[in-house]
Amino acid sequence: MNTINFNEDQIDVLKEFMNISVGQATSHVAELLDAFGTMHIPKISIKDMSELNHIIVENIDKDSNYYVMKQLFSGKFGGECIFIISEKSSNNLGSHLFDIEKPLKDDITDAVMELTNIVTSSIISRLTEELNVEVQFFAPTSNFLQAANIVDTDDVNTYSKIIVVSTELEFKDHNISANIFILTKDEAIISLRDLIDKKIEELYS
Amino acid sequence: MDDLKFPEILLNSLENGHFVIDENFTVTYWNRWLSINTQITSEEIVGKSLKDFFPKINYKILQRKIRTALRLSTPTFYDSNSNTIFIPIVRNKVTKTALKLMQQQVTISPYIATENTVMVSIYNISELHETKLSLVKEIEKVNELNETLEHNQDIIDKNIMIMKTTPDGTITDTSSLFCEFFGYKKNELIGKKASVLKSGNLPNSLYKELWNTVTHEKSWSGEVENLTSTGNKKWVQSRITPILDDDGVLIEFNAVYQDIENKKLIEELYITDPLTQIYNRRYFDQLMNTISKKQRKADTDFVILIADIDHFKSINDTYGHQVGDEALKDVATTLKGTLRDNDVIARWGGEEFVIMLRNIGLEEAQMIAEKIRANVQTTKVCDNIDITTSIGLTKYILGEDTNLTFKRADNALLKAKASGRNLVLTEL
Numbered sequence: 001m002n003t004i005n006f007n008e009d010q011i012d013v014l015k016e017f018m019n020i021s022v023g024q025a026t027s028h029v030a031e032l033l034d035a036f037g038t039m040h041i042p043k044i045s046i047k048d049m050s051e052l053n054h055i056i057v058e059n060i061d062k063d064s065n066y067y068v069m070k071q072l073f074s075g076k077f078g079g080e081c082i083f084i085i086s087e088k089s090s091n092n093l094g095s096h097l098f099d100i101e102k103p104l105k106d107d108i109t110d111a112v113m114e115l116t117n118i119v120t121s122s123i124i125s126r127l128t129e130e131l132n133v134e135v136q137f138f139a140p141t142s143n144f145l146q147a148a149n150i151v152d153t154d155d156v157n158t159y160s161k162i163i164v165v166s167t168e169l170e171f172k173d174h175n176i177s178a179n180i181f182i183l184t185k186d187e188a189i190i191s192l193r194d195l196i197d198k199k200i201e202e203l204y205s
Numbered sequence: 206m207d208d209l210k211f212p213e214i215l216l217n218s219l220e221n222g223h224f225v226i227d228e229n230f231t232v233t234y235w236n237r238w239l240s241i242n243t244q245i246t247s248e249e250i251v252g253k254s255l256k257d258f259f260p261k262i263n264y265k266i267l268q269r270k271i272r273t274a275l276r277l278s279t280p281t282f283y284d285s286n287s288n289t290i291f292i293p294i295v296r297n298k299v300t301k302t303a304l305k306l307m308q309q310q311v312t313i314s315p316y317i318a319t320e321n322t323v324m325v326s327i328y329n330i331s332e333l334h335e336t337k338l339s340l341v342k343e344i345e346k347v348n349e350l351n352e353t354l355e356h357n358q359d360i361i362d363k364n365i366m367i368m369k370t371t372p373d374g375t376i377t378d379t380s381s382l383f384c385e386f387f388g389y390k391k392n393e394l395i396g397k398k399a400s401v402l403k404s405g406n407l408p409n410s411l412y413k414e415l416w417n418t419v420t421h422e423k424s425w426s427g428e429v430e431n432l433t434s435t436g437n438k439k440w441v442q443s444r445i446t447p448i449l450d451d452d453g454v455l456i457e458f459n460a461v462y463q464d465i466e467n468k469k470l471i472e473e474l475y476i477t478d479p480l481t482q483i484y485n486r487r488y489f490d491q492l493m494n495t496i497s498k499k500q501r502k503a504d505t506d507f508v509i510l511i512a513d514i515d516h517f518k519s520i521n522d523t524y525g526h527q528v529g530d531e532a533l534k535d536v537a538t539t540l541k542g543t544l545r546d547n548d549v550i551a552r553w554g555g556e557e558f559v560i561m562l563r564n565i566g567l568e569e570a571q572m573i574a575e576k577i578r579a580n581v582q583t584t585k586v587c588d589n590i591d592i593t594t595s596i597g598l599t600k601y602i603l604g605e606d607t608n609l610t611f612k613r614a615d616n617a618l619l620k621a622k623a624s625g626r627n628l629v630l631t632e633l
Contacts, residue, residue, distance in 0.1 A: 032273045097266075106287040113284050114269065121279040139282045139310055 013196045015044045025122035042167035053151045059179045062147045069116040071140040076133040079184040081120040089176040159183040222327035230255040242294045274313045283311040308334035366462035374399045388434035404430040404438045440469040481537035484551035493607040508570035510560040510598040511614045515626040517556035532586045574629045593627035
């Protein structure tokens, strides 16, 4: 399961892909959520699933609560996107999208879902476009969880690699930090690596 | 939709709601499921704005979702857990739950991009949602129970002394109170044998009995003296229970302890003469009664000595009671120091001491008594006062009333006194 590794060149290309995808996501967020903002250059890494818990803990505050959106996407490049956003950031987002000072919890969830939808669709669509594969998105599930309860052991057992996208969005006066974890299976990660190799070949030929 | 007869039949046969709208919310298709469930027919709504029929929908958000679906060519979704129902539909199903309106999963998919239309699909997820809600309730209950359990475990950990060991006696866990009581840190005990706590003062027979009981899958209770980390001795009441797995195989021992230091102290005070710190008459009487009642062969082979300090009254009168007390303490120390480990000595009253020499013949007992007498004679009270003692002794006769034994010893003592004191005499 953990034998699929990426070398430095492959990781560089993946980062380039993700930067472009996140850039596209930023422009979609700005356009569709009427939120003129910027998304910082994301920190991208690729890790083994066994490290999921450690990575999540590293990226979040263990004493806070988080909105956790999970969205399955199926196809040759199948997997699951986990979008983790802090309670404070979610409240800011809810205020902005619903245009009210104190949004209801349902409104916040819906706002986070919208953002998740745009960001994950942009990133995954871009990747699958490059991979030349079809992908189908399923309805996201939402949970409001304590940091310690975010990792589900089923996730760890189902997938093999994680593409970690850690970024920060700035919406007007609000800072919204979010972490995106793309959980992938062996087949998907091999497709991705093959694609990256092809791109590297193109670059050097 | 006229050229899509087949898909229309297909959409009408689905058990989900599907309608097509544009960015201005004008409905261009409304399937049969929606007609039935909303009581609004296709003829009534097609060509009109959704706003006219469902004014409570947040159209700003709906518009955003439509735009996202069209712009990204990807479905967008409403939160299926939301309490805000997209199109309120009363459930037909008779239900005891609070879910009176149909819980919906709403997906907005791009339909014809050039016409800026999307298909809104509504799935009835009420039963799934009900199951989820009841599951959430159950999880909450389990969490509450776990919290109570953790709280109770914390109370137990802090208030009850517990030690767990493997079947071979290796310590696997201890409660905080156990560690605190014996002055250990938990990691200093884990992995050690439980025998590190033995004080060494208890007979091996007790440990044999304990081991024999617990290895025969029975609980053992008893008082044991254990060692603390600093070598101090502490008495505890212990109950050791063997724990078996489902197949009846012994997997561990659980030992629960109770501090009985105060009880032991009271017991000690109850049977100790406060001045001389040897046993008092109460203890000796109990011992004699037990022997007399039980008549166990091993306990009935003994000689009784009664020792009386000569001219004690004159020591008191001449030097005062304080010196008299010193004389009593010195004599008690001398007597104790002359006896063997198994012998028992008690203060009988006033200046009299009673001694039980166990498992001994009369001749050997006379030699010990003589040694006692000689040792007392060399004792100097307050470094300069000479002192002597007279001793009467007799051997216990199997089956006799112990009062008779005392009577003979006392007679012998009286004769020793009458014969000039500082003397050992025997009455058979």
